[in-house]
Every structure is written in structure tokens, then in C-alpha cells.
Amino acid sequence: MKKQRVRIRFSKTEAMRFTGHLDLILTWERTFRRASLPLSYSEGFNPRPIMNLAVPLPLGFISSAEIGDFWLSDEFTPDQIRNSLDKSLPPGLIVHDVQEIPQLHGGKLPSLVERSDYMITLPNDYPGLQEKIDLLLQSSQCIRTRKRKEYDLRPLIHDIMLVPSDDGSPPSLRVSLLILPTGTGRPDEVLSALDIPPHETIICRTAIILKAGEEK
Amino acid sequence: MEFTQLNQKLAKVLPTVEMPGRYTGGELNQISKDWQKVDVRTALLFPEIYDLGMSNLGLMILYDIINQEPNYLAERSFIPWVDMEAALRSENIPLYSLESKHPLSDFDILAVSLPYESLYTNFLNALDLAQIPIYAKDRAEDHPLVIAGGHSTFNPEPIAPFIDAAVIGEGEEIILEILETYARSQPGSSKLDKLNQLKEIEGLYIPAFYEPVYNADGTFSKLEKTVAEAPDQILKRIVGKLPPPPKKPIVPYIDTVHNRAPLEIMRGCTRGCRFCHAGIVTRPVRERPVEEILETMDTLIPNTGYSEIGLLSLSSSDYTQIVGLVEAINKRFAGQNIAISLPSLRIESVSVSLMDALSGKRRSGFTLAPEAATERLRNIINKPISDQQLLDTAKEIYRHGWHTIKLYFMIGHPTETLADVEAIADLSKRVLQVGIQTIGNRAKVNASVGTFVPKPHTPFQWVGVMPQDEITEKLDLLQRELRGRGLKLNWNDPRETHFESWLSRGDRKLAEVIYKAWQSGAKFDAWREHFDFPLWQEAFAEAGLDPEFYSTRVRAEDEVFPWDHINPGVKKSFLLEDYQWSQEGKTRADCRVNCFSCGILPAYNDLRRQNPGTLWLCPEVSRGK
Numbered sequence A: 001m002k003k004q005r006v007r008i009r010f011s012k013t014e015a016m017r018f019t020g021h022l023d024l025i026l027t028w029e030r031t032f033r034r035a036s037l038p039l040s041y042s043e044g045f046n047p048r049p050i051m052n053l054a055v056p057l058p059l060g061f062i063s064s065a066e067i068g069d070f071w072l073s074d075e076f077t078p079d080q081i082r083n084s085l086d087k088s089l090p091p092g093l094i095v096h097d098v099q100e101i102p103q104l105h106g107g108k109l110p111s112l113v114e115r116s117d118y119m120i121t122l123p124n125d126y127p128g129l130q131e132k133i134d135l136l137l138q139s140s141q142c143i144r145t146r147k148r149k150e151y152d153l154r155p156l157i158h159d160i161m162l163v164p165s166d167d168g169s170p171p172s173l174r175v176s177l178l179i180l181p182t183g184t185g186r187p188d189e190v191l192s193a194l195d196i197p198p199h200e201t202i203i204c205r206t207a208i209i210l211k212a213g214e215e216k
Numbered sequence B: 001m002e003f004t005q006l007n008q009k010l011a012k013v014l015p016t017v018e019m020p021g022r023y024t025g026g027e028l029n030q031i032s033k034d035w036q037k038v039d040v041r042t043a044l045l046f047p048e049i050y051d052l053g054m055s056n057l058g059l060m061i062l063y064d065i066i067n068q069e070p071n072y073l074a075e076r077s078f079i080p081w082v083d084m085e086a087a088l089r090s091e092n093i094p095l096y097s098l099e100s101k102h103p104l105s106d107f108d109i110l111a112v113s114l115p116y117e118s119l120y121t122n123f124l125n126a127l128d129l130a131q132i133p134i135y136a137k138d139r140a141e142d143h144p145l146v147i148a149g150g151h152s153t154f155n156p157e158p159i160a161p162f163i164d165a166a167v168i169g170e171g172e173e174i175i176l177e178i179l180e181t182y183a184r185s186q187p188g189s190s191k192l193d194k195l196n197q198l199k200e201i202e203g204l205y206i207p208a209f210y211e212p213v214y215n216a217d218g219t220f221s222k223l224e225k226t227v228a229e230a231p232d233q234i235l236k237r238i239v240g241k242l243p244p245p246p247k248k249p250i251v252p253y254i255d256t257v258h259n260r261a262p263l264e265i266m267r268g269c270t271r272g273c274r275f276c277h278a279g280i281v282t283r284p285v286r287e288r289p290v291e292e293i294l295e296t297m298d299t300l301i302p303n304t305g306y307s308e309i310g311l312l313s314l315s316s317s318d319y320t321q322i323v324g325l326v327e328a329i330n331k332r333f334a335g336q337n338i339a340i341s342l343p344s345l346r347i348e349s350v351s352v353s354l355m356d357a358l359s360g361k362r363r364s365g366f367t368l369a370p371e372a373a374t375e376r377l378r379n380i381i382n383k384p385i386s387d388q389q390l391l392d393t394a395k396e397i398y399r400h401g402w403h404t405i406k407l408y409f410m411i412g413h414p415t416e417t418l419a420d421v422e423a424i425a426d427l428s429k430r431v432l433q434v435g436i437q438t439i440g441n442r443a444k445v446n447a448s449v450g451t452f453v454p455k456p457h458t459p460f461q462w463v464g465v466m467p468q469d470e471i472t473e474k475l476d477l478l479q480r481e482l483r484g485r486g487l488k489l490n491w492n493d494p495r496e497t498h499f500e501s502w503l504s505r506g507d508r509k510l511a512e513v514i515y516k517a518w519q520s521g522a523k524f525d526a527w528r529e530h531f532d533f534p535l536w537q538e539a540f541a542e543a544g545l546d547p548e549f550y551s552t553r554v555r556a557e558d559e560v561f562p563w564d565h566i567n568p569g570v571k572k573s574f575l576l577e578d579y580q581w582s583q584e585g586k587t588r589a590d591c592r593v594n595c596f597s598c599g600i601l602p603a604y605n606d607l608r609r610q611n612p613g614t615l616w617l618c619p620e621v622s623r624g625k
Helices: A021-034 A078-088 A129-138 A187-193 B003-014 B057-067 B082-090 B117-129 B156-164 B171-184 B193-200 B278-282 B290-304 B323-332 B347-358 B375-380 B387-399 B417-440 B468-481 B495-506 B511-519 B534-545 B572-583 B606-611
Strands: A004-012 A052-054 A064-071 A091-100 A112-120 A143-147 A148-154 A157-163 A172-180 A202-209 B042-047 B070-077 B109-114 B144-149 B165-168 B210-214 B219-227 B261-264 B308-312 B339-343 B366-373 B402-412 B444-451 B487-493
Touching: A004 A078, A021 A052, A021 A064, A021 A078, A021 B290, A052 A091, A078 B323, A112 A187, A129 A157, A143 A187, A157 B082, A202 B402, B042 B057, B042 B171, B057 B070, B057 B171, B057 B261, B070 B339, B082 B117, B082 B290, B082 B444, B109 B171, B117 B156, B117 B495, B117 B511, B144 B171, B156 B193, B156 B511, B165 B366, B171 B193, B261 B290, B323 B339, B323 B347, B339 B347, B347 B387, B366 B387, B387 B402, B387 B417, B402 B417, B402 B468, B417 B444, B417 B468, B417 B487, B444 B468, B468 B487, B468 B495, B495 B511, B495 B534, B511 B534
Parallel strands: A064 A202, B042 B070, B042 B109, B109 B144, B144 B165, B261 B308, B308 B339, B366 B402, B402 B444, B444 B487
Antiparallel strands: A004 A064, A004 A091, A052 A064, A112 A172, A112 A202, A143 A148, A157 A172, B210 B219
């Protein structure tokens, strides 16, 4: 029985960096049970908890800006939920905000996402990186192969910015990527297109931007 | 190696391997203690990958017990998968513990869990990855003491040269005695001094204090003591009462084979199947009271958030209060979307009502283990169930909404004929027929056919394993006969069966074979894609040993076994009598009904007296007996 829908903004930090999307869902289910907050479950022989995470975070990335919708079978104030969760979170999850969504049905998060922003920490300087970025942004297409399928990365790129550091450490990259029906931009793909081995960097999602008017 | 250095190297390596979550630690309920503030540091090594090792209850129990003591610390370690192993080797990262990332060689004690023999090469590989010499004699004074435990140590001889000691039996009490003894030993005392003190602990076997002697024909003659005060017999250690179960187990961040909270409800089994190693090793039966189970569940769920609790035992339906327990669980946890699993149910209709009462979830199939397909053969192995009982139970299962029944059989039982094997196909078809009559064409039967491996300390320890060509012939027959719509057959590679049989009843000479096999690349022998039979054959040849001597050879009734100094509390004369009974087709009833004097009570009469009442299923011991 769905009684209440809440939208939770949270971070997934280093301790859970290598926990994948499905295991993250399981971790949330367990967190709610530890917090004695009853999630709504689907009907049938294999009841599943009802929740939507906006857009999967690939294995190995961290995030300061995840969004998830959760349906509860009882009603609580956002403060109650926040407090109960805070006592039950595992290492690697931090809740920033709990917001009640009045609309119980429809408006599913995955259909609302428009863009993700990432901050990528580079291990060292890459000579000629700015030129490569400019070239990529000026090009009309960037054909890449992923899972043995060719696709065009370029239309998925919203912006790439090289951010110098103040303290002499290597610069970071700020990458903004679109989520389109045809595909989702992946920051590791952008890195590869720029000849930077992705696994040498730390990729953090810093924002998920929902379609205008949906972000309340 | 400095931590920061190890961590930096790890940070580089982890993003490049498959499922890096196996190697990070830091999960919910992990216990991290201050390395400097404890007296004894123990690494608990399970020589399989994390996904399997984290589902091992024994490991979790020891982790819990040791870490409850303020002066001791226990951390976990597992074997890396091949990609991570390659990365560790190329970056020169020693195998480390998940909690503090200390190399295993920094620990005082390396406690390795060996529940089954196919982990032996992984164990050697773990030592090597930890940069610890494989043979105990080659290890320096500052290397950790390597202590093995788990069911396979009931025949410790094949791994004797690699370990400093083996725990025989249940680890719960003995582990603290070991740690106390270690803590009491003088700083800087030699390994030999420590072992000399450890030999006083009942249930601990120290192989270096014994030397095996063989007959001219290669059979085992006796174990000669090299230290006069070492015990002649190592009696298995047991707990009189099941200690409180772990209430706050670690919750993995990644999927594991049994992703649920384990809760042991009963140890041991009274049924006496003659092939069963666990049945002897875990005697006597000790039950956990219903109230303790319910109270534990009350804390396990809020501590872990698990949606599934596995109530573990060798035979769930034999737990005395099983119906009451299930009713109480249903009442207490109704509406919380908690699933309860009850493994190992007997072939009787009450099993079906139990599963029915418990499962909000319908699983892929309902498993029944008749083990043999004819009543004659089931009497031989002492699993006396009639065909009718099986078919009636099957009907109930289909009627209650399961579509698939999994049937477990073994071939290669003593006295088995081709007719007994054909009967596996017939019986499977009859079960399917019952299913079709009950629920129509949705009904399915999956038959799994393993091959019997004679195990030490069982009534069948004298028999030979079936020769490979005979296994192949029988499996061919099944592949021809057991087919058709709704039927599925799984079977084991005969070579895997033989591999297991060598190690199960091996002597100390086999250590060389294991070592050579590992040296030429054997590891993950339990994984079909890694198991390399020719490599083991070569290792036998190099060591000048004949594998058939260990596998197919029928042992004489008066043969001295390399594991006879290990005493499971069950007398060898009882096992022999049971073996002889089997040849006459005589069965033994459930020993709760009638005590057959297997030897457990005289071996543990003090313990039984200290734990009176119904928690033990053995008869009570009167004063002075």
C-alpha cells in the first residue's frame, strides 16, 4: 500500500564507491528496515520495495547529488524520516534532504532527468588537454564503441571545462552530460575520448538536473 | 609495507578489476579495532572469494566471539579472484585483511577455515600471496601461527605440513583458549615453546609432534609421536550448549551467495545417513531454544536490515519445535516483508506445510534429496523413505504452488547396479507425472546427480569410490533415459569426484601432491572452469603416488587409517558395525528414538551432565555412569 512518497537527496561516498546500482537499491531497502520505516512493496509472489533512483551511478563513481523517490506504507514527517535514516545509514551514504512529494503516482524520476554534472579529479597534468577539449567541443560528432556498439558521444556532451587548481595540484574537469532517450552520457567515455585513462581519476557526480518545472 | 603505500597501490588497482567491492571492506557492522591496543591479532582467512566466504557462518561466529574480547582482534581475508591476484602480484601487494589492510604476515595467528577439501590449493595460494612460506618448517619465528579449522580438518594429514595446528571440532570455546595461551606466552618465546603450550588444549592437533609410519604396501601403519607428551588421540571439541548466535553480522555491500542473515537453530543430525560426514562431525544434536531464536531475530533484523533470515541446520524438519517456531515467526513478523528460508527439509508432507506457511516468496523450486532411487539402495545408505512417501510429498508440493521440484541423487553408492541408476530416471519421471496430473504441463523436475565420495569417519570410509569409466557409463545412461519435456538433468564431472576422493581420505604423503599441483597452477579447484585434472595427475606422478590407491581402493576392515588419531566422539567400531549392517540392508532408526551407543555419550558424559534436559537429543546420563 502506497501512503506516502518522499524524495531523498543523498551522497554516495568512497565507502560505497564499488557498490553497483542494484546493490545500492538493496542497501536502501535494508537501511529503511533498520530505520523501522516501512517501504511499500509490490504485489505478487516476489514483492519488491517500491523506489526509483533518478539515474544509475556507474560502479566506481562517487556522488554528492543522488536523488531517489521512495514510497512508504505509512506516513511520517520529513524530519522523522531524516532522523530515523540518519541513525541507520551504512558507511558510504549521507542524506542531505528529505522532501515529501504530494503526487503519489506518476512523474517518475527516471523520466524527469535531463542532465548530470560531474567533477573529475585528475591524477596529474595532461599536456595539450585544453586543446583536446576545444577540439572535441567544436566537432560535430565523436563516434565511440561501447559494449561492441558504435554510438555518437558528441550530442550527449553539454559542456566540458578544465578547472585549474589554486594550490599547484593537478587541475580538475567539470563535465556536464545529457540524458536523452537515445542514450546517457558517461564521463568515463569523455575521458577516454580525451585520452585520459578513466580508472586513474576520481569521478564524482555533483548534480542531477531535472527537467524545468519539475525541480521543486 | 606501509599502510599508505598499500592503500595507494590498492587505489590504483581496484578500478581495474571485476567486482572491486570484494576487496575494500568497510561494510556495515564491520568491527575495526585499534591494532596497537590488543594483545593478539588474528586474521580469519576463508580461502574462497568474498562472495562465497561472506556466507560462511563459521567465519562470522569466530569474528563475533574474538572481537567481543577487548584484548583480541579478528579481521577477515578472502582469496582474490584471478584478475585481482594478477594485480596483487604485479604490484607486489601482499594479501591483506579487509579491516585494517594489514598484510596477513603482520598477524599473530592466521586462522584458516577449511570446510571442504577443494580449498586446499587456494589455502596454499593465500599463504603465497601473503608472502608467507607454504611449509610450516620454512616459516620464521615472526610469521603468524597458521591454524586450520573446519570439517575437512577431521582428516588433517594431507595438509599437515602446511599448518602449525588444526582445531578438531567446534571453534567457539577453543579459539579463546588458543588466544589466551598465545597471550600468556613470553614475549619473544619461540614458536616451538608456543606449540608446546598449545598442545595442552584439548581438541588441538599439532602435526609437527607426530611422524607417520607406513607399511610396505603403502598403507598407513601408525603415527609415531616425536614429542612424548603429545596426546595419542585428539578428541573433537564441542560446546555443551550452542553459544549465543551473532546478532550483528556484517552486511555486504555487494551480492553474495546467501545474501541473508544466518541463524543456526540446531547443530547435528540424528538420522544417520551412512554417507554423511557432517552427521558424524556435528554429533550430538543440540537445539537452540525457540525463545532464543525469536529474540535473536528481533535484534538481527534492526541490526542488519536483511529481508531474509536463513534458519540453518542439517535437517530443519527435525528441529523438535519446528511447527511452533514457524507459527511464532509468522505471528511476530507478519506484514514486514521478511522471508524465512528453511534449508534441508525432509521428504514428508509436513515439510510442505512448513514451506507454505513461511514463504511469502515462491522460490524457483522445492528441493528434495532422496539420494538414491530404489528403496533397496536407500536402506543401504540408511535413508529409508518409500517411493510412495516421495510421490505423496511431491504431489503436495505441486498442489501448493511450486512448479519445479529439484531432486538430488547420488550414484556410486555401495552395491549399486545399473537398475538402481535406471531407477533415477524412472523415479524422476514418476514425480513429473504426479506434477502433470496436479498442475498440468507447467510441472518440471530438475534432477541433480552427484557421485558419492567416501568420507573419513563415516560408515562408508572403507568403500572405494566408483571408477571413472563406470561413472561415465552410468551418467551416459542417465543422459539417454532422463530426458523429455519438463525434465532436466545436472551432473558432476567424474574427474571432480575423484579429485575430492583423493583429498578426503588422503595421508600425509598427499601434501606433496597438493604442493606440486599448486606449484603448477592448481587453484579454485571447486570451480569447473579452473579445475585441471591432468595437472593433478602429473602431480601424483611426480610424487610417485597412485591416485587410485586413495580413490577406488576398498579398504580392509582392519586397516589403520591416517585419520584414526582424530576422534570425532563416534567409535570406529560403531562405524564398522554400521558398515556391516549396510551390507545386510539393515537400517538404523532415528537415534532420538533409540540410542545406538555411537560413542558420543561416553566421550562427552561430563558435558551432557552439565547440560541436562531436552536441548541435547541424546539420552540423559545418570550420575556415576
